[in-house]
Amino acid sequence: MIVVFALLFLFLNTVDKRKWLTGLISLVLTPFVYFYMFYPFVNIVSNYHHQKYFDSEAWIEKPALRYEMIDNTIESDTLIGASKTKITSLLGKYEWLSWDDSIKDHDNNKWNYGLGIEPGAFNSERECVEIIFKNDKVTELRHYQEEITYESNEKE
Helix, strand or coil: CHHHHHHHHHHHHHHCCCHHHHHHHHHHHHHHHHHHHHHHHHHHHCCCCCCCCCCHHHHHHCHHHCHHHHHHHHHCCCCCCCEHHHHHHHHCCCCEEEEECCCCEEEEEEEEEEEECCCCCCCCEEEEEEEEEECCEEEEEEEEEEECCCCCCCCC
């Protein structure tokens, strides 16, 4: 708030040279400018979001908020070594399988889940995680972003 006050004071000082008046007006306007202009702008531009611990129930019930859990899940190796049946019980059925060009088919050992879209004004990508299995056990979780695309309703 001190920065906002100083900026307001300097701006108002260009309008009127009376220090006592610009100081008083700056003091009165600072909370309004801070809470209605500066603070919302910072929240829109920054992409900060809360980090949460992995919770299977929240993962299944709120798929749009999975991005809050994925960082902790990867760092803590929560799912490493788990079987496909355990992953299915914790995360639900995979949403899509990765494509493997060598076999020209979907790879049953690479499961993908959508994590939702992180908040932010200039975010044009959605978060995803790929779970890689080897010998029916999770060996790696790969967090990635993919471009958001919208399907057209027009018929050709």
